[in-house]
Amino acid sequence: MPGEIYFKTLAQLQEALASKSISSVELTRDHLDRIQAVDGRIQAFNSWDEEDCLRQAEASDERRAAGRIKGPLDGIPVGVKDVIAVRDQPLTCSSRMLEHFVSPYDATVISRLKNAGAVLLGRLNMDEFAMGSSTENSAIKITFNPWDTSRVAGGSSGGSAAAVAAGELPVSLGSDTGGSIRQPASFCGVVGLKPTYGLVSRFGLVAFASSLDQIGPLTRTVGDAGRMLQVIAGHDPRDSTSIDTSPPDYSEGLAEKKGPWKLGVPQEYFAEGLDPEVKAAIEAAIDWYADRGCEIVEISLPHMHLAISVYYIIATAEASSNLARYDGVRYTHRSDRAGDVVDLYFKSRAEGFGEEVKRRIILGTYVLSSGYYDAYYLRAQKIRSLIRQDFTKAFAKVDGLLTPTSPFVSFKAGEKTRDPLAMYLSDIYTISANLAGIPGISLPCGFNSQGLPIGLQILGEPMEEANLLAIAHSFERAHDFTDRHPNPAPPD
């Protein structure tokens, strides 16, 4: 097929496979070559198994030749954030704690990808245990931004975003606890979707903050995000928070004649700290929606300024509890220095966890500890209710909210690592969606004067992904931002 294969969309590749103008083996081989060529510079992958990938691709080609394809992703290479279990593949969470762990079973999203015929291509780098906003907290490597390799890819799903942006993969899966899909998508100039809490099963996703975590796709286009969501969404009896309903047809929202919508602009998202070039790009996007007949309504989310505090109390509390399972006994790193079994816990955890994970375990343990529980954790849960009410009130008036995804574009590696609070504050526009459980999408809406991508975030009502995709798609098809690609230089 004409043009560079690396930057084709999922839709184009599905068509090429269906028309037999390319085989899955060729497609997979091309992507493996691309990884070989650029990943030394990007460092998006923690691991991949070339032979296994080609075996999966061969099996797909045989199915297609026999007229027995399994589903919409048959033969398509998909990358997976290194926090989701794929049977017989490593699962490190980019942590020394799980350095040698191999998954004994598949996550539900992986079973769904396999049932759809996907070629599971490799494991993508992330901040350790998904804690971070730059992928600099990985114990394995830093992932760099394909648009400027002195800058970060964002996080925590930095590998998932950078691999798609650099043409190493057409689509990937990430996870989003406070913006970990949307922010790296924004930094790398790709599309990232965080679904409604409970729409996608968390079974087989290593838990960080269970009431906030959600798996979602990173793709080149909004339509591709809908195609991936169609495969991974749906009820799972093995996740007790899974919503018991059948997902709608997400491709319907991509029909030409949708809208105009009533769209809200939350004034709190445009306060101090917002980079002027990001602000200008978002305002231009808002103007575009207004010009095509959408009613733009100024909205107030009065508890927004509390979201960071609420989030870092709830997320660290849940993390301190979830990460108690890494005790050095059953399936993790075990210290050689330990005297007795209690000492084994202390030393294995000291050796296995990196600095940010330790910091969050300490903070989470503190806010849950006797005498402080009511003042921090319980109070945060109450304010979480108020934050959700703010959104419920907003969505009574509008169909979606338009905001920046991040207050700034990708920053230089090392720039924010010394000040954890400053790093936490960078999640300001994404975390409230996790607290409220609502879906959010980030899509490219421009580039700054240095050529770095800027992301537009659209937030929607719970379970209204089809509508969210339609709003995002209408903007995307009228612009050419998703047609631009970085050209990461080969390693020196």
Add this chain to the structure above:
Amino acid sequence: MRDPHSFDIDYVAHLARLELTSQERERFSAQLGDILQHFAQLDEVDVSSVEPMAHAFPVENVFREDKSEPGLSPERALENTPRKRKNMVQVPKVVEG
């Protein structure tokens, strides 16, 4: 009742079963002090009539039928165990004697 200066890093690290170096103790104490000071903004909100929210969507208890289903074999379940003997996890001595 809440005084960020009273943050006892050794006590909390003990609760978390986490051995910290003296550098980590010093750094975390200072950084967490800053973060807790930021959290103090939550004190300004009147939450007396607000219900706490544990989950994005209120879900009732989810039950399944009480019947066994196929699971991992002991060998498979113990594949990642650092030290084992006869399908059992081996740990250092727990009780003296």
